[in-house]
Amino acid sequence: AYASRRGQRGRAGSAVRVGFISRWDVADRNALSGMPASMWDALRRAGVELVLLQPPTRIGVGTRAVESMALAVVPPRRRPGLRQLAERARSSLDRPFLYRRMLARASALSRSISALIDRQHLDALFGVCISYELFALETDVPIVYASDATARLINATYAGFARRPAGYHRASDDVERQSLQRVHTALLASEATLESVVRDYGVPRDRALLAPMGANVMPDAPVDPADVTLPTREGVGLLVVASDPHRKQVDLCIDTCTELVRRGVRARLHVIGDPPRAPAPEHVTFHGRLRLSEPADRALHVRLLRQ
Numbered sequence: 582a583y584a585s586r587r588g589q590r591g592r593a594g595s596a597v598r599v600g601f602i603s604r605w606d607v608a609d610r611n612a613l614s615g616m617p618a619s620m621w622d623a624l625r626r627a628g629v630e631l632v633l634l635q636p637p638t639r640i641g642v643g644t645r646a647v648e649s650m651a652l653a654v655v656p657p658r659r660r661p662g663l664r665q666l667a668e669r670a671r672s673s674l675d676r677p678f679l680y681r682r683m684l685a686r687a688s689a690l691s692r693s694i695s696a697l698i699d700r701q702h703l704d705a706l707f708g709v710c711i712s713y714e715l716f717a718l719e720t721d722v723p724i725v726y727a728s729d730a731t732a733r734l735i736n737a738t739y740a741g742f743a744r745r746p747a748g749y750h751r752a753s754d755d756v757e758r759q760s761l762q763r764v765h766t767a768l769l770a771s772e773a774t775l776e777s778v779v780r781d782y783g784v785p786r787d788r789a790l791l792a793p794m795g796a797n798v799m800p801d802a803p804v805d806p807a808d809v810t811l812p813t814r815e816g817v818g819l820l821v822v823a824s825d826p827h828r829k830q831v832d833l834c835i836d837t838c839t840e841l842v843r844r845g846v847r848a849r850l851h852v853i854g855d856p857p858r859a860p861a862p863e864h865v866t867f868h869g870r871l872r873l874s875e876p877a878d879r880a881l882h883v884r885l886l887r888q
Contacts, residue, residue: 602708615797
């Protein structure tokens with residue numbers, strides 16, 4: 582359907598020309614769990630001609646900048662507490678004006694994207710987690726929107742977001758709802774997200790498609806099943822990848838591995854991410870945060886997944 586528009590927008594006989602909307606650096610495999618980078622690469626492999634539509638960013642010294650500097654010098658075990666304190670302080674300062682300020686920011690982002698679109702001849706627009714960019718966007722170019730969550734799900738399941746004031750939740754909901762009404766097709770990574778898009782935001786079901794994500798970490802060569810060692814009581818390898826050890830319940834993983842060891846199973850747990858507790862039991866190995874943009878970290882990540 583998008584290809585048929587090329588006579589109107591793109592160049593006849595050329596590849597489909599897609600405006601890729603992203604606040605994040607599409608070359609950074611750490612940004613937004615690697616989703617923009619992986620999707621950019623996948624579209625290029627599919628032969629799509631991509632035009633990056635990146636809104637301008639203005640970095641000021643505000644509460645978030647001060648928080649980032651403070652976190653850099655605080656020991657990892659104390660960072661969750663500092664983040665919670667910063668969230669409470671920010672909420673108190675923002676509460677009276679938060680709703681209007683969030684909608685004004687979304688409108689400004691949309692205007693910046695609109696100005697970028699006007700300079701291009703595009704067959705379609707694509708982006709991952711771009712509700713704010715679409716909030717007030719006026720265009721007749723069809724929009725394909727990808728996401729792994731909705732504002733309603735995030736605000737209900739992430740403790741940090743759940744604690745934010747009612748104005749924040751109301752603004753998030755309104756931005757998500759208005760943006761999704763502009764979408765031609767929504768690609769959702771899970772059944773829960775798809776149901777939320779339809780139930781909570783009124784997107785017609787025929788415009789919402791389930792599109793499970795692949796892995797952001799891929800081995801250089803396929804794994805040969807003959808090389809895979811199946812677990813036995815003499816050797817069980819466990820791996821958990823958790824950017825947020827508390828929400829991903831790494832403590833539960835540690836307790837499970839400890840119980841296996843208590844029952845006589847030679848088990849070892851590998852944890853990628855910050856440790857939730859210290860000191861670690863001897864049957865648990867913490868590898869810290871691995872940055873996929875760093876070759877050595879990426880190689881270790883792949884090796885652990887292979888094992």
